[in-house]
C-alpha cells in the first residue's frame with residue numbers, strides 16, 4: 001500500500017512541495033522604539049501567494065507594526081523581510097518604491113482619502129508611482145470603481161459618500177495597480193455591520209481572483225470566516241492556524257506560559 005501524501009511541512013524553507021511560492025517572508029523580525037518599547041520581539045511568518053489571512057490580537061500587540069513592515073512603510077530594527085523574493089532591507093529607496101507600487105496595496109480603517117477630490121481622482125492616485133499616464137490612470141480608476149460597485153459614484157468626493165462607500169473607494173485605490181498583496185488594517189473598524197460585510201465580501205472576491213489578502217481585525221466573526229488566523233500578543237505570534245501553533249486564537253486573557 002502506498003503511504004498517503006503528507007502535507008508539506010509549513011514554513012520549512014527546505015520543503016520542495018507544490019505549495020504556492022512564499023510571497024511574504026519575515027524572519028526574526030524585531031521592532032523597538034527608544035524608551036524600551038518592543039513592538040515586535042522576533043516574528044517569523046510566511047504568507048504564500050493566494051492566501052487570505054486574519055491578523056488578530058489585543059490592542060498594542062504589534063499588528064499594525066507588522067503590517068506596516070510587510071508593506072514596506074516601516075523598516076524593522078532587526079531581522080529580514082522578503083516581499084516577492086526581494087530582500088527589502090537591501091533595496092534602495094527607489095527600488096523600494098517600485099516594489100511597493102508593483103506588489104502592495106494598502107487599506108486603512110479611516111480610509112485616508114483626499115478630501116477635495118472625487119472618487120476617480122482618489123483611485124487614480126493609486127497609480128501615481130506606477131508609471132501610468134494621467135488619462136490612462138483615470139480610465140483604470142473608473143474600471144476599479146465599477147469593480148467595487150461604485151460606478152454610480154465616480155464624481156463624488158469623500159464628503160458625499162457613506163463610510164462603506166469610502167472604504168470601497170479606498171479598496172479600489174489599493175487594487176487599481178493590481179498588487180500581489182492587499183494589506184488591510186481594520187478595514188471594517190469604522191463601519192456598521194452591513195457595510196463591513198460588504199467590504200469583507202469584496203476582499204473575499206479579490207482573493208478568489210488571485211490577490212493575497214492580509215486583514216487585521218478585532219471582529220471574531222470576520223476572523224473566523226477567513227481560512228487562516230495569526231494571533232499576536234506582546235509583539236509575538238502566539239498562535240497560527242496554518243502551522244497548528246497555539247490553539248487559543250481568541251482567548252484574550254491567555255496568560256504567559258510558565259517557563260522551566
Ligand SMILES: Nc1ncnc2c1ncn2[C@@H]1O[C@H](COP(=O)(O)OP(=O)(O)OP(=O)(O)O)[C@@H](O)[C@H]1O
Nearest residue numbers: 033037038039057058059060061062063064065066
Ligand atoms: N512610533 C512609535 N513609538 C513608540 N512606540 C510605538 C510607536 N508605534 C507603535 N508603538 C508601540 O508599539 C506597540 C505595538 O503597536 P501597534 O500599533 O502595532 O499595535 P496594534 O496591535 O496595531 O494595536 P491596535 O489594535 O490598538 O491598533 C504598542 O505598544 C505601541 O504603543
Ligand SMILES: [Mg+2]
Nearest residue numbers: 063064065185
Ligand atoms: Mg493597529
